Amino acid sequence: MPDSRPPRWRDGTHLLVWTAILSLTATINALVALMDAHRRGSGIAFWEPLIWEFSSVGALLLILPLLWWGCRRWPLHADTWKRVLPFYVLASVVWSMLHVVGMLLLRHLAYAGLGHDFHDDAGLVQRFAYEYLKDVQTFALFVVLEHLASWYGRRQQGEARLLAEPDEGPAVEPVEQPAHFLVRKLGKEFLVATADIEYAQASGNYVNLRVRGHDYPLRITMAVLEQRLDREQFLRPHRSWLVSRAQLRSIEPLDGGEAVLHMADGAKVPCSRRQLPLLRQALSAT
Incomplete structure:
Protein backbone atom coordinates (compact mmCIF):
# COMPACT_ATOMS: atom_id res chain seq x y z
CA MET A 1 0.00 0.00 0.00
CA GLY A 158 3.22 21.11 -3.03
CA GLU A 159 -0.15 21.74 -1.39
CA ALA A 160 -3.30 21.76 -3.49
CA ARG A 161 -6.47 23.79 -3.11
CA LEU A 162 -9.72 24.08 -4.98
CA LEU A 163 -10.13 26.84 -7.52
CA ALA A 164 -12.25 29.66 -6.12
CA GLU A 165 -14.82 31.84 -7.79
CA PRO A 166 -13.12 34.88 -9.37
CA ASP A 167 -13.72 38.27 -7.75
CA GLU A 168 -15.01 39.61 -11.06
CA GLY A 169 -16.48 37.95 -14.12
CA PRO A 170 -17.75 34.42 -14.68
CA ALA A 171 -15.82 31.34 -13.58
CA VAL A 172 -13.53 29.86 -16.22
CA GLU A 173 -14.87 26.41 -15.37
CA PRO A 174 -17.58 25.04 -13.04
CA VAL A 175 -16.17 25.46 -9.53
CA GLU A 176 -18.47 22.79 -8.13
CA GLN A 177 -16.72 20.20 -10.30
CA PRO A 178 -13.36 21.79 -11.22
CA ALA A 179 -11.21 20.44 -14.03
CA HIS A 180 -8.10 21.65 -12.19
CA PHE A 181 -6.70 22.12 -8.71
CA LEU A 182 -4.38 24.99 -7.85
CA VAL A 183 -1.09 23.70 -6.38
CA ARG A 184 1.28 25.95 -4.46
CA LYS A 185 4.88 24.69 -4.28
CA LEU A 186 7.91 26.67 -3.09
CA GLY A 187 6.20 29.99 -3.67
CA LYS A 188 4.91 29.12 -7.15
CA GLU A 189 1.40 28.14 -8.20
CA PHE A 190 0.44 25.80 -11.02
CA LEU A 191 -2.58 23.82 -12.12
CA VAL A 192 -3.04 20.08 -11.68
CA ALA A 193 -5.67 18.56 -13.94
CA THR A 194 -8.37 16.59 -12.18
CA ALA A 195 -8.09 13.95 -14.91
CA ASP A 196 -4.46 13.36 -13.89
CA ILE A 197 -5.37 12.31 -10.34
CA GLU A 198 -4.62 8.60 -9.99
CA TYR A 199 -6.08 8.09 -6.52
CA ALA A 200 -6.66 9.98 -3.29
CA GLN A 201 -6.23 8.94 0.35
CA ALA A 202 -7.64 10.58 3.46
CA SER A 203 -5.02 11.63 6.02
CA GLY A 204 -6.34 13.52 9.03
CA ASN A 205 -7.75 16.85 7.89
CA TYR A 206 -6.18 16.37 4.46
CA VAL A 207 -6.76 14.25 1.40
CA ASN A 208 -3.56 13.40 -0.46
CA LEU A 209 -3.96 13.59 -4.25
CA ARG A 210 -1.64 11.23 -6.13
CA VAL A 211 -0.49 12.68 -9.46
CA ARG A 212 2.41 11.24 -11.51
CA GLY A 213 4.29 9.88 -8.52
CA HIS A 214 3.72 12.94 -6.33
CA ASP A 215 1.31 13.53 -3.45
CA TYR A 216 -0.44 16.88 -3.08
CA PRO A 217 -2.23 17.42 0.26
CA LEU A 218 -5.62 19.08 -0.09
CA ARG A 219 -7.44 20.42 2.97
CA ILE A 220 -10.85 18.86 2.41
CA THR A 221 -12.87 15.89 3.62
CA MET A 222 -13.13 12.79 1.49
CA ALA A 223 -16.93 13.18 1.30
CA VAL A 224 -16.68 16.72 -0.07
CA LEU A 225 -13.95 15.74 -2.53
CA GLU A 226 -16.09 12.89 -3.82
CA GLN A 227 -18.88 15.35 -4.55
CA ARG A 228 -16.47 17.62 -6.44
CA LEU A 229 -15.15 14.84 -8.69
CA ASP A 230 -16.82 13.18 -11.66
CA ARG A 231 -18.61 10.05 -10.41
CA GLU A 232 -18.09 8.46 -13.82
CA GLN A 233 -14.33 8.86 -13.54
CA PHE A 234 -13.67 8.29 -9.83
CA LEU A 235 -14.74 5.33 -7.70
CA ARG A 236 -14.99 5.02 -3.89
CA PRO A 237 -13.64 1.56 -2.90
CA HIS A 238 -13.07 2.48 0.74
CA ARG A 239 -14.12 5.26 3.11
CA SER A 240 -10.54 6.59 3.04
CA TRP A 241 -9.84 6.15 -0.67
CA LEU A 242 -10.91 7.36 -4.11
CA VAL A 243 -9.43 5.88 -7.28
CA SER A 244 -9.45 6.86 -10.92
CA ARG A 245 -11.22 4.32 -13.08
CA ALA A 246 -8.61 4.86 -15.81
CA GLN A 247 -5.76 3.95 -13.41
CA LEU A 248 -7.34 0.75 -12.08
CA ARG A 249 -5.71 -2.37 -13.52
CA SER A 250 -7.08 -5.35 -11.57
CA ILE A 251 -9.09 -6.44 -8.54
CA GLU A 252 -7.68 -9.08 -6.20
CA PRO A 253 -10.38 -10.64 -3.96
CA LEU A 254 -9.38 -11.48 -0.38
CA ASP A 255 -10.75 -13.83 2.24
CA GLY A 256 -13.60 -12.20 4.12
CA GLY A 257 -15.06 -10.36 1.14
CA GLU A 258 -12.56 -7.51 0.90
CA ALA A 259 -10.29 -6.90 -2.07
CA VAL A 260 -7.11 -5.15 -3.12
CA LEU A 261 -7.11 -2.86 -6.13
CA HIS A 262 -3.95 -2.85 -8.21
CA MET A 263 -3.26 0.55 -9.72
CA ALA A 264 -1.27 1.45 -12.82
CA ASP A 265 1.69 2.75 -10.77
CA GLY A 266 1.90 -0.48 -8.75
CA ALA A 267 0.05 0.85 -5.70
CA LYS A 268 -2.33 -1.41 -3.80
CA VAL A 269 -5.53 0.22 -2.59
CA PRO A 270 -7.93 -1.50 -0.15
CA CYS A 271 -11.53 -2.15 -1.11
CA SER A 272 -14.01 -2.79 1.69
CA ARG A 273 -16.44 -5.67 1.65
CA ARG A 274 -19.42 -3.30 1.48
CA GLN A 275 -18.00 -1.30 -1.41
CA LEU A 276 -16.77 -4.21 -3.54
CA PRO A 277 -20.18 -5.08 -5.07
CA LEU A 278 -20.84 -1.38 -5.77
CA LEU A 279 -17.41 -1.07 -7.38
CA ARG A 280 -18.01 -4.08 -9.65
CA GLN A 281 -21.44 -2.75 -10.56
CA ALA A 282 -20.01 0.63 -11.51
CA LEU A 283 -17.29 -0.99 -13.62
CA SER A 284 -19.71 -3.32 -15.42
CA ALA A 285 -22.00 -0.43 -16.27
CA THR A 286 -19.51 0.96 -18.76
Missing part, protein backbone atom coordinates in the same frame (compact mmCIF):
# COMPACT_ATOMS: atom_id res chain seq x y z
CA PRO A 2 1.49 3.39 -0.88
CA ASP A 3 2.68 5.89 1.69
CA SER A 4 0.78 8.95 0.59
CA ARG A 5 1.57 11.23 3.48
CA PRO A 6 3.33 14.52 2.65
CA PRO A 7 7.05 13.83 1.91
CA ARG A 8 9.01 13.86 5.13
CA TRP A 9 11.22 11.57 7.18
CA ARG A 10 9.58 8.20 7.27
CA ASP A 11 8.92 6.85 10.74
CA GLY A 12 11.94 4.50 10.76
CA THR A 13 14.45 7.22 9.96
CA HIS A 14 12.56 9.66 12.14
CA LEU A 15 12.86 7.28 15.11
CA LEU A 16 16.57 6.66 14.48
CA VAL A 17 17.28 10.40 14.46
CA TRP A 18 15.47 10.95 17.73
CA THR A 19 17.12 7.88 19.25
CA ALA A 20 20.54 9.34 18.48
CA ILE A 21 19.63 12.80 19.82
CA LEU A 22 18.01 11.53 23.01
CA SER A 23 20.79 8.97 23.63
CA LEU A 24 23.47 11.65 23.33
CA THR A 25 21.55 13.89 25.72
CA ALA A 26 21.06 11.00 28.17
CA THR A 27 24.78 10.16 28.12
CA ILE A 28 25.75 13.76 28.85
CA ASN A 29 23.17 14.04 31.65
CA ALA A 30 24.36 10.76 33.18
CA LEU A 31 28.00 11.91 33.18
CA VAL A 32 27.02 15.23 34.77
CA ALA A 33 24.97 13.43 37.44
CA LEU A 34 27.87 11.07 38.16
CA MET A 35 30.35 13.92 38.52
CA ASP A 36 27.98 15.81 40.82
CA ALA A 37 27.48 12.70 42.95
CA HIS A 38 31.24 12.16 43.35
CA ARG A 39 31.72 15.83 44.16
CA ARG A 40 29.13 15.54 46.94
CA GLY A 41 30.60 12.27 48.12
CA SER A 42 27.45 10.27 47.32
CA GLY A 43 28.05 6.57 46.96
CA ILE A 44 26.33 5.65 43.69
CA ALA A 45 27.55 3.17 41.12
CA PHE A 46 28.59 4.49 37.72
CA TRP A 47 25.79 2.55 36.02
CA GLU A 48 22.95 4.05 38.05
CA PRO A 49 22.78 7.47 36.33
CA LEU A 50 22.95 5.64 32.99
CA ILE A 51 19.92 3.56 33.94
CA TRP A 52 18.04 6.62 35.20
CA GLU A 53 18.61 8.56 31.99
CA PHE A 54 18.25 5.75 29.45
CA SER A 55 15.10 4.39 31.09
CA SER A 56 13.57 7.82 30.47
CA VAL A 57 14.80 7.78 26.86
CA GLY A 58 13.49 4.26 26.31
CA ALA A 59 10.04 5.16 27.60
CA LEU A 60 9.94 8.29 25.40
CA LEU A 61 10.89 6.34 22.29
CA LEU A 62 8.18 3.77 22.97
CA ILE A 63 5.44 6.40 23.10
CA LEU A 64 6.76 8.71 20.36
CA PRO A 65 4.77 6.91 17.60
CA LEU A 66 1.58 7.72 19.53
CA LEU A 67 2.47 11.40 19.46
CA TRP A 68 3.21 11.32 15.72
CA TRP A 69 -0.08 9.58 15.07
CA GLY A 70 -1.93 12.18 17.16
CA CYS A 71 -0.29 15.07 15.32
CA ARG A 72 -1.35 13.61 11.97
CA ARG A 73 -4.83 12.83 13.21
CA TRP A 74 -5.40 16.27 14.77
CA PRO A 75 -3.15 18.75 12.94
CA LEU A 76 -2.88 22.32 14.20
CA HIS A 77 -3.97 25.10 11.83
CA ALA A 78 -4.74 28.76 12.23
CA ASP A 79 -8.48 28.07 11.97
CA THR A 80 -8.57 24.94 14.14
CA TRP A 81 -5.98 25.38 16.92
CA LYS A 82 -8.49 26.71 19.48
CA ARG A 83 -10.65 23.62 19.02
CA VAL A 84 -7.72 21.18 18.97
CA LEU A 85 -5.59 22.74 21.72
CA PRO A 86 -7.57 21.23 24.66
CA PHE A 87 -6.92 17.80 23.16
CA TYR A 88 -3.19 18.46 23.17
CA VAL A 89 -3.30 19.64 26.80
CA LEU A 90 -5.07 16.42 27.81
CA ALA A 91 -2.69 14.40 25.63
CA SER A 92 0.30 15.94 27.44
CA VAL A 93 -1.01 14.54 30.75
CA VAL A 94 -1.51 11.07 29.25
CA TRP A 95 1.92 11.32 27.59
CA SER A 96 3.58 12.12 30.93
CA MET A 97 1.75 9.32 32.74
CA LEU A 98 2.86 6.78 30.14
CA HIS A 99 6.40 8.14 30.32
CA VAL A 100 6.58 7.90 34.11
CA VAL A 101 5.09 4.40 34.27
CA GLY A 102 7.32 3.15 31.46
CA MET A 103 10.41 4.79 32.93
CA LEU A 104 9.87 3.30 36.40
CA LEU A 105 9.15 -0.13 34.96
CA LEU A 106 12.37 -0.07 32.92
CA ARG A 107 14.34 1.00 35.97
CA HIS A 108 12.96 -1.85 38.06
CA LEU A 109 13.79 -4.32 35.29
CA ALA A 110 17.31 -2.93 34.81
CA TYR A 111 18.12 -2.98 38.52
CA ALA A 112 16.71 -6.49 38.90
CA GLY A 113 18.82 -7.65 35.96
CA LEU A 114 21.93 -6.41 37.79
CA GLY A 115 20.89 -8.06 41.05
CA HIS A 116 19.72 -4.90 42.84
CA ASP A 117 16.45 -3.42 44.03
CA PHE A 118 15.31 -0.06 42.72
CA HIS A 119 13.87 2.33 45.29
CA ASP A 120 12.23 5.62 44.37
CA ASP A 121 12.26 8.02 47.32
CA ALA A 122 9.41 10.04 45.79
CA GLY A 123 5.87 8.69 45.78
CA LEU A 124 4.09 8.03 42.50
CA VAL A 125 2.01 11.24 42.68
CA GLN A 126 5.03 13.34 43.61
CA ARG A 127 7.09 11.67 40.89
CA PHE A 128 4.41 12.35 38.29
CA ALA A 129 4.06 16.01 39.31
CA TYR A 130 7.83 16.46 39.10
CA GLU A 131 8.17 14.68 35.77
CA TYR A 132 5.15 16.42 34.23
CA LEU A 133 6.82 19.83 34.60
CA LYS A 134 9.62 18.51 32.39
CA ASP A 135 7.50 16.27 30.17
CA VAL A 136 5.12 19.03 29.10
CA GLN A 137 8.10 20.98 27.70
CA THR A 138 9.37 17.91 25.84
CA PHE A 139 5.86 17.16 24.60
CA ALA A 140 5.41 20.71 23.29
CA LEU A 141 8.80 20.56 21.56
CA PHE A 142 7.94 17.29 19.82
CA VAL A 143 4.52 18.63 18.73
CA VAL A 144 6.02 21.84 17.33
CA LEU A 145 8.79 20.00 15.48
CA GLU A 146 6.32 17.45 14.10
CA HIS A 147 4.04 20.14 12.70
CA LEU A 148 6.99 22.10 11.33
CA ALA A 149 8.24 18.96 9.56
CA SER A 150 4.76 18.35 8.16
CA TRP A 151 4.48 21.97 6.96
CA TYR A 152 7.93 21.83 5.38
CA GLY A 153 7.09 18.55 3.64
CA ARG A 154 3.91 20.00 2.18
CA ARG A 155 5.79 23.10 1.06
CA GLN A 156 8.45 20.99 -0.66
CA GLN A 157 5.99 18.64 -2.31
Whole structure:
Protein backbone atom coordinates (compact mmCIF):
# COMPACT_ATOMS: atom_id res chain seq x y z
CA MET A 1 0.00 0.00 0.00
CA PRO A 2 1.49 3.39 -0.88
CA ASP A 3 2.68 5.89 1.69
CA SER A 4 0.78 8.95 0.59
CA ARG A 5 1.57 11.23 3.48
CA PRO A 6 3.33 14.52 2.65
CA PRO A 7 7.05 13.83 1.91
CA ARG A 8 9.01 13.86 5.13
CA TRP A 9 11.22 11.57 7.18
CA ARG A 10 9.58 8.20 7.27
CA ASP A 11 8.92 6.85 10.74
CA GLY A 12 11.94 4.50 10.76
CA THR A 13 14.45 7.22 9.96
CA HIS A 14 12.56 9.66 12.14
CA LEU A 15 12.86 7.28 15.11
CA LEU A 16 16.57 6.66 14.48
CA VAL A 17 17.28 10.40 14.46
CA TRP A 18 15.47 10.95 17.73
CA THR A 19 17.12 7.88 19.25
CA ALA A 20 20.54 9.34 18.48
CA ILE A 21 19.63 12.80 19.82
CA LEU A 22 18.01 11.53 23.01
CA SER A 23 20.79 8.97 23.63
CA LEU A 24 23.47 11.65 23.33
CA THR A 25 21.55 13.89 25.72
CA ALA A 26 21.06 11.00 28.17
CA THR A 27 24.78 10.16 28.12
CA ILE A 28 25.75 13.76 28.85
CA ASN A 29 23.17 14.04 31.65
CA ALA A 30 24.36 10.76 33.18
CA LEU A 31 28.00 11.91 33.18
CA VAL A 32 27.02 15.23 34.77
CA ALA A 33 24.97 13.43 37.44
CA LEU A 34 27.87 11.07 38.16
CA MET A 35 30.35 13.92 38.52
CA ASP A 36 27.98 15.81 40.82
CA ALA A 37 27.48 12.70 42.95
CA HIS A 38 31.24 12.16 43.35
CA ARG A 39 31.72 15.83 44.16
CA ARG A 40 29.13 15.54 46.94
CA GLY A 41 30.60 12.27 48.12
CA SER A 42 27.45 10.27 47.32
CA GLY A 43 28.05 6.57 46.96
CA ILE A 44 26.33 5.65 43.69
CA ALA A 45 27.55 3.17 41.12
CA PHE A 46 28.59 4.49 37.72
CA TRP A 47 25.79 2.55 36.02
CA GLU A 48 22.95 4.05 38.05
CA PRO A 49 22.78 7.47 36.33
CA LEU A 50 22.95 5.64 32.99
CA ILE A 51 19.92 3.56 33.94
CA TRP A 52 18.04 6.62 35.20
CA GLU A 53 18.61 8.56 31.99
CA PHE A 54 18.25 5.75 29.45
CA SER A 55 15.10 4.39 31.09
CA SER A 56 13.57 7.82 30.47
CA VAL A 57 14.80 7.78 26.86
CA GLY A 58 13.49 4.26 26.31
CA ALA A 59 10.04 5.16 27.60
CA LEU A 60 9.94 8.29 25.40
CA LEU A 61 10.89 6.34 22.29
CA LEU A 62 8.18 3.77 22.97
CA ILE A 63 5.44 6.40 23.10
CA LEU A 64 6.76 8.71 20.36
CA PRO A 65 4.77 6.91 17.60
CA LEU A 66 1.58 7.72 19.53
CA LEU A 67 2.47 11.40 19.46
CA TRP A 68 3.21 11.32 15.72
CA TRP A 69 -0.08 9.58 15.07
CA GLY A 70 -1.93 12.18 17.16
CA CYS A 71 -0.29 15.07 15.32
CA ARG A 72 -1.35 13.61 11.97
CA ARG A 73 -4.83 12.83 13.21
CA TRP A 74 -5.40 16.27 14.77
CA PRO A 75 -3.15 18.75 12.94
CA LEU A 76 -2.88 22.32 14.20
CA HIS A 77 -3.97 25.10 11.83
CA ALA A 78 -4.74 28.76 12.23
CA ASP A 79 -8.48 28.07 11.97
CA THR A 80 -8.57 24.94 14.14
CA TRP A 81 -5.98 25.38 16.92
CA LYS A 82 -8.49 26.71 19.48
CA ARG A 83 -10.65 23.62 19.02
CA VAL A 84 -7.72 21.18 18.97
CA LEU A 85 -5.59 22.74 21.72
CA PRO A 86 -7.57 21.23 24.66
CA PHE A 87 -6.92 17.80 23.16
CA TYR A 88 -3.19 18.46 23.17
CA VAL A 89 -3.30 19.64 26.80
CA LEU A 90 -5.07 16.42 27.81
CA ALA A 91 -2.69 14.40 25.63
CA SER A 92 0.30 15.94 27.44
CA VAL A 93 -1.01 14.54 30.75
CA VAL A 94 -1.51 11.07 29.25
CA TRP A 95 1.92 11.32 27.59
CA SER A 96 3.58 12.12 30.93
CA MET A 97 1.75 9.32 32.74
CA LEU A 98 2.86 6.78 30.14
CA HIS A 99 6.40 8.14 30.32
CA VAL A 100 6.58 7.90 34.11
CA VAL A 101 5.09 4.40 34.27
CA GLY A 102 7.32 3.15 31.46
CA MET A 103 10.41 4.79 32.93
CA LEU A 104 9.87 3.30 36.40
CA LEU A 105 9.15 -0.13 34.96
CA LEU A 106 12.37 -0.07 32.92
CA ARG A 107 14.34 1.00 35.97
CA HIS A 108 12.96 -1.85 38.06
CA LEU A 109 13.79 -4.32 35.29
CA ALA A 110 17.31 -2.93 34.81
CA TYR A 111 18.12 -2.98 38.52
CA ALA A 112 16.71 -6.49 38.90
CA GLY A 113 18.82 -7.65 35.96
CA LEU A 114 21.93 -6.41 37.79
CA GLY A 115 20.89 -8.06 41.05
CA HIS A 116 19.72 -4.90 42.84
CA ASP A 117 16.45 -3.42 44.03
CA PHE A 118 15.31 -0.06 42.72
CA HIS A 119 13.87 2.33 45.29
CA ASP A 120 12.23 5.62 44.37
CA ASP A 121 12.26 8.02 47.32
CA ALA A 122 9.41 10.04 45.79
CA GLY A 123 5.87 8.69 45.78
CA LEU A 124 4.09 8.03 42.50
CA VAL A 125 2.01 11.24 42.68
CA GLN A 126 5.03 13.34 43.61
CA ARG A 127 7.09 11.67 40.89
CA PHE A 128 4.41 12.35 38.29
CA ALA A 129 4.06 16.01 39.31
CA TYR A 130 7.83 16.46 39.10
CA GLU A 131 8.17 14.68 35.77
CA TYR A 132 5.15 16.42 34.23
CA LEU A 133 6.82 19.83 34.60
CA LYS A 134 9.62 18.51 32.39
CA ASP A 135 7.50 16.27 30.17
CA VAL A 136 5.12 19.03 29.10
CA GLN A 137 8.10 20.98 27.70
CA THR A 138 9.37 17.91 25.84
CA PHE A 139 5.86 17.16 24.60
CA ALA A 140 5.41 20.71 23.29
CA LEU A 141 8.80 20.56 21.56
CA PHE A 142 7.94 17.29 19.82
CA VAL A 143 4.52 18.63 18.73
CA VAL A 144 6.02 21.84 17.33
CA LEU A 145 8.79 20.00 15.48
CA GLU A 146 6.32 17.45 14.10
CA HIS A 147 4.04 20.14 12.70
CA LEU A 148 6.99 22.10 11.33
CA ALA A 149 8.24 18.96 9.56
CA SER A 150 4.76 18.35 8.16
CA TRP A 151 4.48 21.97 6.96
CA TYR A 152 7.93 21.83 5.38
CA GLY A 153 7.09 18.55 3.64
CA ARG A 154 3.91 20.00 2.18
CA ARG A 155 5.79 23.10 1.06
CA GLN A 156 8.45 20.99 -0.66
CA GLN A 157 5.99 18.64 -2.31
CA GLY A 158 3.22 21.11 -3.03
CA GLU A 159 -0.15 21.74 -1.39
CA ALA A 160 -3.30 21.76 -3.49
CA ARG A 161 -6.47 23.79 -3.11
CA LEU A 162 -9.72 24.08 -4.98
CA LEU A 163 -10.13 26.84 -7.52
CA ALA A 164 -12.25 29.66 -6.12
CA GLU A 165 -14.82 31.84 -7.79
CA PRO A 166 -13.12 34.88 -9.37
CA ASP A 167 -13.72 38.27 -7.75
CA GLU A 168 -15.01 39.61 -11.06
CA GLY A 169 -16.48 37.95 -14.12
CA PRO A 170 -17.75 34.42 -14.68
CA ALA A 171 -15.82 31.34 -13.58
CA VAL A 172 -13.53 29.86 -16.22
CA GLU A 173 -14.87 26.41 -15.37
CA PRO A 174 -17.58 25.04 -13.04
CA VAL A 175 -16.17 25.46 -9.53
CA GLU A 176 -18.47 22.79 -8.13
CA GLN A 177 -16.72 20.20 -10.30
CA PRO A 178 -13.36 21.79 -11.22
CA ALA A 179 -11.21 20.44 -14.03
CA HIS A 180 -8.10 21.65 -12.19
CA PHE A 181 -6.70 22.12 -8.71
CA LEU A 182 -4.38 24.99 -7.85
CA VAL A 183 -1.09 23.70 -6.38
CA ARG A 184 1.28 25.95 -4.46
CA LYS A 185 4.88 24.69 -4.28
CA LEU A 186 7.91 26.67 -3.09
CA GLY A 187 6.20 29.99 -3.67
CA LYS A 188 4.91 29.12 -7.15
CA GLU A 189 1.40 28.14 -8.20
CA PHE A 190 0.44 25.80 -11.02
CA LEU A 191 -2.58 23.82 -12.12
CA VAL A 192 -3.04 20.08 -11.68
CA ALA A 193 -5.67 18.56 -13.94
CA THR A 194 -8.37 16.59 -12.18
CA ALA A 195 -8.09 13.95 -14.91
CA ASP A 196 -4.46 13.36 -13.89
CA ILE A 197 -5.37 12.31 -10.34
CA GLU A 198 -4.62 8.60 -9.99
CA TYR A 199 -6.08 8.09 -6.52
CA ALA A 200 -6.66 9.98 -3.29
CA GLN A 201 -6.23 8.94 0.35
CA ALA A 202 -7.64 10.58 3.46
CA SER A 203 -5.02 11.63 6.02
CA GLY A 204 -6.34 13.52 9.03
CA ASN A 205 -7.75 16.85 7.89
CA TYR A 206 -6.18 16.37 4.46
CA VAL A 207 -6.76 14.25 1.40
CA ASN A 208 -3.56 13.40 -0.46
CA LEU A 209 -3.96 13.59 -4.25
CA ARG A 210 -1.64 11.23 -6.13
CA VAL A 211 -0.49 12.68 -9.46
CA ARG A 212 2.41 11.24 -11.51
CA GLY A 213 4.29 9.88 -8.52
CA HIS A 214 3.72 12.94 -6.33
CA ASP A 215 1.31 13.53 -3.45
CA TYR A 216 -0.44 16.88 -3.08
CA PRO A 217 -2.23 17.42 0.26
CA LEU A 218 -5.62 19.08 -0.09
CA ARG A 219 -7.44 20.42 2.97
CA ILE A 220 -10.85 18.86 2.41
CA THR A 221 -12.87 15.89 3.62
CA MET A 222 -13.13 12.79 1.49
CA ALA A 223 -16.93 13.18 1.30
CA VAL A 224 -16.68 16.72 -0.07
CA LEU A 225 -13.95 15.74 -2.53
CA GLU A 226 -16.09 12.89 -3.82
CA GLN A 227 -18.88 15.35 -4.55
CA ARG A 228 -16.47 17.62 -6.44
CA LEU A 229 -15.15 14.84 -8.69
CA ASP A 230 -16.82 13.18 -11.66
CA ARG A 231 -18.61 10.05 -10.41
CA GLU A 232 -18.09 8.46 -13.82
CA GLN A 233 -14.33 8.86 -13.54
CA PHE A 234 -13.67 8.29 -9.83
CA LEU A 235 -14.74 5.33 -7.70
CA ARG A 236 -14.99 5.02 -3.89
CA PRO A 237 -13.64 1.56 -2.90
CA HIS A 238 -13.07 2.48 0.74
CA ARG A 239 -14.12 5.26 3.11
CA SER A 240 -10.54 6.59 3.04
CA TRP A 241 -9.84 6.15 -0.67
CA LEU A 242 -10.91 7.36 -4.11
CA VAL A 243 -9.43 5.88 -7.28
CA SER A 244 -9.45 6.86 -10.92
CA ARG A 245 -11.22 4.32 -13.08
CA ALA A 246 -8.61 4.86 -15.81
CA GLN A 247 -5.76 3.95 -13.41
CA LEU A 248 -7.34 0.75 -12.08
CA ARG A 249 -5.71 -2.37 -13.52
CA SER A 250 -7.08 -5.35 -11.57
CA ILE A 251 -9.09 -6.44 -8.54
CA GLU A 252 -7.68 -9.08 -6.20
CA PRO A 253 -10.38 -10.64 -3.96
CA LEU A 254 -9.38 -11.48 -0.38
CA ASP A 255 -10.75 -13.83 2.24
CA GLY A 256 -13.60 -12.20 4.12
CA GLY A 257 -15.06 -10.36 1.14
CA GLU A 258 -12.56 -7.51 0.90
CA ALA A 259 -10.29 -6.90 -2.07
CA VAL A 260 -7.11 -5.15 -3.12
CA LEU A 261 -7.11 -2.86 -6.13
CA HIS A 262 -3.95 -2.85 -8.21
CA MET A 263 -3.26 0.55 -9.72
CA ALA A 264 -1.27 1.45 -12.82
CA ASP A 265 1.69 2.75 -10.77
CA GLY A 266 1.90 -0.48 -8.75
CA ALA A 267 0.05 0.85 -5.70
CA LYS A 268 -2.33 -1.41 -3.80
CA VAL A 269 -5.53 0.22 -2.59
CA PRO A 270 -7.93 -1.50 -0.15
CA CYS A 271 -11.53 -2.15 -1.11
CA SER A 272 -14.01 -2.79 1.69
CA ARG A 273 -16.44 -5.67 1.65
CA ARG A 274 -19.42 -3.30 1.48
CA GLN A 275 -18.00 -1.30 -1.41
CA LEU A 276 -16.77 -4.21 -3.54
CA PRO A 277 -20.18 -5.08 -5.07
CA LEU A 278 -20.84 -1.38 -5.77
CA LEU A 279 -17.41 -1.07 -7.38
CA ARG A 280 -18.01 -4.08 -9.65
CA GLN A 281 -21.44 -2.75 -10.56
CA ALA A 282 -20.01 0.63 -11.51
CA LEU A 283 -17.29 -0.99 -13.62
CA SER A 284 -19.71 -3.32 -15.42
CA ALA A 285 -22.00 -0.43 -16.27
CA THR A 286 -19.51 0.96 -18.76
